[in-house]
Amino acid sequence: MAFSHQVFKKIETIVGKANCSADREERLCYSYDTTPEAVYPDAVVFPRNADDVSSVLKLANQYQFAVTPRGAGTGMTGGSLPVKGGVVLVMTRLNRIIDIDVDNLIAVVEPGVITGDLHRAVAQKGLFYPPDPSSSDFCTLGGNAAECAGGPKAVKYGVTRDYVLGLEVVLPTGEIIRTGVQTAKGVVGYDVTRLMVGSEGTLGVITRLTLRLLPKPDLVKTATAVFDQMETAAEAVSEIIRQGIVPRAIEYMDNASIRCAENYIHAGLPVDAEAILIIEVDGSAGETEHSMQRIEAVCRASGACEFKSAATSQETEGLWKARKAVSPALFAYGPDKINEDIVVPRSRIPDMVKKIKALSRQTGLTMVSFGHAGDGNIHFNIMLDKRLPEQLQKAHQAIDEIFDYTLSVGGTISGEHGVGTSKSSYMTKEISPEFLALMRRIKSAFDPAGILNPGKMLM
Amino acid sequence: MAFSHQVFKKIETIVGKANCSADREERLCYSYDTTPEAVYPDAVVFPRNADDVSSVLKLANQYQFAVTPRGAGTGMTGGSLPVKGGVVLVMTRLNRIIDIDVDNLIAVVEPGVITGDLHRAVAQKGLFYPPDPSSSDFCTLGGNAAECAGGPKAVKYGVTRDYVLGLEVVLPTGEIIRTGVQTAKGVVGYDVTRLMVGSEGTLGVITRLTLRLLPKPDLVKTATAVFDQMETAAEAVSEIIRQGIVPRAIEYMDNASIRCAENYIHAGLPVDAEAILIIEVDGSAGETEHSMQRIEAVCRASGACEFKSAATSQETEGLWKARKAVSPALFAYGPDKINEDIVVPRSRIPDMVKKIKALSRQTGLTMVSFGHAGDGNIHFNIMLDKRLPEQLQKAHQAIDEIFDYTLSVGGTISGEHGVGTSKSSYMTKEISPEFLALMRRIKSAFDPAGILNPGKMLM
Numbered sequence: 001m002a003f004s005h006q007v008f009k010k011i012e013t014i015v016g017k018a019n020c021s022a023d024r025e026e027r028l029c030y031s032y033d034t035t036p037e038a039v040y041p042d043a044v045v046f047p048r049n050a051d052d053v054s055s056v057l058k059l060a061n062q063y064q065f066a067v068t069p070r071g072a073g074t075g076m077t078g079g080s081l082p083v084k085g086g087v088v089l090v091m092t093r094l095n096r097i098i099d100i101d102v103d104n105l106i107a108v109v110e111p112g113v114i115t116g117d118l119h120r121a122v123a124q125k126g127l128f129y130p131p132d133p134s135s136s137d138f139c140t141l142g143g144n145a146a147e148c149a150g151g152p153k154a155v156k157y158g159v160t161r162d163y164v165l166g167l168e169v170v171l172p173t174g175e176i177i178r179t180g181v182q183t184a185k186g187v188v189g190y191d192v193t194r195l196m197v198g199s200e201g202t203l204g205v206i207t208r209l210t211l212r213l214l215p216k217p218d219l220v221k222t223a224t225a226v227f228d229q230m231e232t233a234a235e236a237v238s239e240i241i242r243q244g245i246v247p248r249a250i251e252y253m254d255n256a257s258i259r260c261a262e263n264y265i266h267a268g269l270p271v272d273a274e275a276i277l278i279i280e281v282d283g284s285a286g287e288t289e290h291s292m293q294r295i296e297a298v299c300r301a302s303g304a305c306e307f308k309s310a311a312t313s314q315e316t317e318g319l320w321k322a323r324k325a326v327s328p329a330l331f332a333y334g335p336d337k338i339n340e341d342i343v344v345p346r347s348r349i350p351d352m353v354k355k356i357k358a359l360s361r362q363t364g365l366t367m368v369s370f371g372h373a374g375d376g377n378i379h380f381n382i383m384l385d386k387r388l389p390e391q392l393q394k395a396h397q398a399i400d401e402i403f404d405y406t407l408s409v410g411g412t413i414s415g416e417h418g419v420g421t422s423k424s425s426y427m428t429k430e431i432s433p434e435f436l437a438l439m440r441r442i443k444s445a446f447d448p449a450g451i452l453n454p455g456k457m458l459m
Numbered sequence: 460m461a462f463s464h465q466v467f468k469k470i471e472t473i474v475g476k477a478n479c480s481a482d483r484e485e486r487l488c489y490s491y492d493t494t495p496e497a498v499y500p501d502a503v504v505f506p507r508n509a510d511d512v513s514s515v516l517k518l519a520n521q522y523q524f525a526v527t528p529r530g531a532g533t534g535m536t537g538g539s540l541p542v543k544g545g546v547v548l549v550m551t552r553l554n555r556i557i558d559i560d561v562d563n564l565i566a567v568v569e570p571g572v573i574t575g576d577l578h579r580a581v582a583q584k585g586l587f588y589p590p591d592p593s594s595s596d597f598c599t600l601g602g603n604a605a606e607c608a609g610g611p612k613a614v615k616y617g618v619t620r621d622y623v624l625g626l627e628v629v630l631p632t633g634e635i636i637r638t639g640v641q642t643a644k645g646v647v648g649y650d651v652t653r654l655m656v657g658s659e660g661t662l663g664v665i666t667r668l669t670l671r672l673l674p675k676p677d678l679v680k681t682a683t684a685v686f687d688q689m690e691t692a693a694e695a696v697s698e699i700i701r702q703g704i705v706p707r708a709i710e711y712m713d714n715a716s717i718r719c720a721e722n723y724i725h726a727g728l729p730v731d732a733e734a735i736l737i738i739e740v741d742g743s744a745g746e747t748e749h750s751m752q753r754i755e756a757v758c759r760a761s762g763a764c765e766f767k768s769a770a771t772s773q774e775t776e777g778l779w780k781a782r783k784a785v786s787p788a789l790f791a792y793g794p795d796k797i798n799e800d801i802v803v804p805r806s807r808i809p810d811m812v813k814k815i816k817a818l819s820r821q822t823g824l825t826m827v828s829f830g831h832a833g834d835g836n837i838h839f840n841i842m843l844d845k846r847l848p849e850q851l852q853k854a855h856q857a858i859d860e861i862f863d864y865t866l867s868v869g870g871t872i873s874g875e876h877g878v879g880t881s882k883s884s885y886m887t888k889e890i891s892p893e894f895l896a897l898m899r900r901i902k903s904a905f906d907p908a909g910i911l912n913p914g915k916m917l918m
Contacts, residue, residue: 187875345560
């Protein structure tokens with residue numbers, strides 16, 4: 001892969017001087033995501049439209065340089081790192097909400113729109129866009145689609161995949177195509193829409209999205225259940241689901257997460273609790289009330305020592321702020337963390353919690369876990385100092401063990417963070433050589449020259 | 460493509476004499492679906508497991524014969540017709556429900572399980588599998604996945620795609636792979652699961668499915684609204700959605716459909732009505748009641764001359780039987796019908812209804828429409844005698860016009876029936892040459908020899 005001053009000049013001609021840069025400062029700004037690694041690109045390009053993207057990709061095929069698309073860089077697994085240099089395509093200037101269609105419950109947006117901005121814009125029209133990653137105030141909808149972002153509301157409402165109806169995509173070879181539909185149903189042609197979702201920008205660059213919206217629920221109620229054992233909290237989660245109740249979120253935080261978040265945000269969390277669940281239900285007023293009563297009964301029967309409904313919307317917001325702050329706040333426990341994103345069948349959450357506890361005892365490393373208990377999606381973090389080889393080795397062993405255990409109970413090693421660079425070496429634990437070979441053939445069908453986001457997922 | 464007695468002997472060795480046949484009678488039985496065409500395969504094979512499928516596919520690559528997988532043959536667009544001869548793989552002997560996991564809300568099934576059998580089996584455990592094509596008492600889950608079947612409940616619950624979490628698939632080259640997950644979330648590797656769904660058996664043969672289930676709603680209520688104009692019925696549908704109510708089904712039938720179905724089933728439908736809506740809501744008892752009251756108010760305000768809730772479960776079943784009988788019952792109007800499956804944005808249903816009426820007047824042909832109004836999915840049928848060239852020509856012109864109009868308002872030419880053989884010549888109205896070229900490259904990545912279900916979708 002080669003990038004030269006001559007190529008940069010050609011890019012400048014395409015997008016204009018104001019929309020590209022080879023300055024060290026700009027390159028630094030787009031060299032990292034939330035993983036510890038950073039890799040400088042050779043140049044940074046801010047496309048103004050799909051044609052710009054197409055022209056840059058055609059050039060990349062001609063001159064054989066890597067192109068890595070990127071939203072806000074909030075990814076957790078290195079999906080937007082320009083590991084082979086070349087160009088980073090920063091999609092954030094394509095940030096218009098083009099249409100919110102109240103009659104047909106769709107939104108048409110550009111990929112650089114901040115997820116939270118869409119949440120607020122549709123709410124003003126009485127509508128609701130459920131996918132809600134913790135980074136929703138910063139991350140972009142294009143990035144969400146590329147990684148198939150999830151978040152807490154997936155337990156009832158599903159993930160980004162379930163809300164992308166159609167796309168405008170620039171293929172790695174430069175063609176601009178439209179996939180999918182603007183309607184609820186549609187089966188004409190292969191489902192390239194969902195193939196794009198979660199492909200981490202390795203198969204195409206998304207330049208427009210048609211998203212499905214829902215009517216805003218009449219009422220949302222949020223409560224906290226406090227437990228003096230992590231295991232009983234986990235059992236309460238299983239029991240809620242077993243009883244056929246579908247909250248829109250069941251989040252859990254262990255003691256270490258609670259302390260960290262409280263320190264960072266001061267939301268009034270019970271810092272002595274071994275675990276809390278944040279449970280949210282929505283629907284009509286009567287239904288919401290009824291569900292919350294049933295949930296309280298389950299939690300108390302499972303051993304919750306406290307159950308408290310948020311009295312005001314400020315209190316609810318505070319809870320969510322605290323929950324969403326856990327990941328960045330964890331650095332209080334050590335200079336480094338290794339962050340994993342496993343999913344187990346919901347009924348296996350108690351077992352997984354025990355497994356993590358045992359591993360923490362065994363290795364002497366602090367392990368913090370929190371996440372979307374309602375869909376079995378556990379974010380567990382190993383806190384360490386990577387300069388200490390012994391800690392690093394133990395951490396990697398622990399991850400290996402957790403992954404093997406996860407897969408042995410029917411889970412997956414990534415629920416919503418993706419594979420990117422940080423999990424690609426583990427991917428073959430979950431998928432077979434035949435599946436990987438098929439993925440490579442798909443990649444070649446889209447990107448014969450291998451110029452788009454190389455070094456990700458497939459390595 | 461070549462098939463010989465020698466090849467048949469090899470197949471016999473693989474699957475055993477009891478599981479294959481080259482007899483004319485058997486070949487006839489698997490020569491057709493619900494389209495008027497019929498094409499004899501050279502042989503019929505009933506695989507016992509994925510290994511049988513794999514062996515037959517490897518043989519097909521070696522000897523270059525076509526293989527067409529098939530469930531119950533209830534498809535509407537020729538997806539399972541063996542248009543290039545060779546082998547029909549009849550998947551109906553793989554018909555075990557392997558697991559219904561109440562704690563984790565999943566079912567693991569073989570592709571030959573009848574959809575209605577799964578409905579009943581999960582209902583007995585308090586669970587719910589929403590996809591519900593009209594042929595649910597006959598069609599198979601494998602076929603549903605291959606075509607991405609929908610049905611009436613899609614308006615609230617989505618289509619088959621939204622319920623397939625993972626698959627076991629035999630690739631055209633014979634490798635047996637597992638795709639997807641058994642959990643609510645999962646983003647490891649490309650989304651081959653959803654790429655398979657709706658690919659009409661052209662990319663692989665499904666041998667096992669992991670399906671997402673939901674808790675069964677507490678209560679379901681069904682009502683009929685009667686209108687003396689089709690347009691006002693269509694406007695009522697738009698208004699229900701606009702008000703943020705989400706029924707689980709809003710079906711409509713025009714006068715011709717009502718008469719036909721009533722004649723066939725005797726469910727007590729109002730045969731003089733210009734149109735009826737069958738509206739179904741579900742949820743908690745209070746919510747269901749409340750939603751139905753709001754829907755009644757909307758219907759009456761829009762001009763419904765009658766609104767009647769089904770009093771007993773027998774009455775509800777009768778309504779659905781009638782609705783599901785429309786398609787076969789239509790032959791009362793003429794020896795032939797051309798059946799289409801368009802989707803328009805919900806707000807455009809009234810316009811589409813006018814368009815169909817105008818075309819019927821213009822051509823003098825009987826046009827019957829009914830379908831899933833809640834998601835804009837209209838099944839419209841042109842009744843004719845195909846032996847009369849003038850009628851046939853007018854019908855094709857009318858279809859051309861309807862498709863063009865559908866696409867001009869942002870719709871799609873197939874919501875749930877697929878492309879198969881009967882719509883493949885229209886497909887390029889909707890998708891671009893660049894998209895079609897990409898589909899061909901994807902097909903080659905899966906099936907380099909082009910042996911699996913050739914002549915479908917891509918032609």
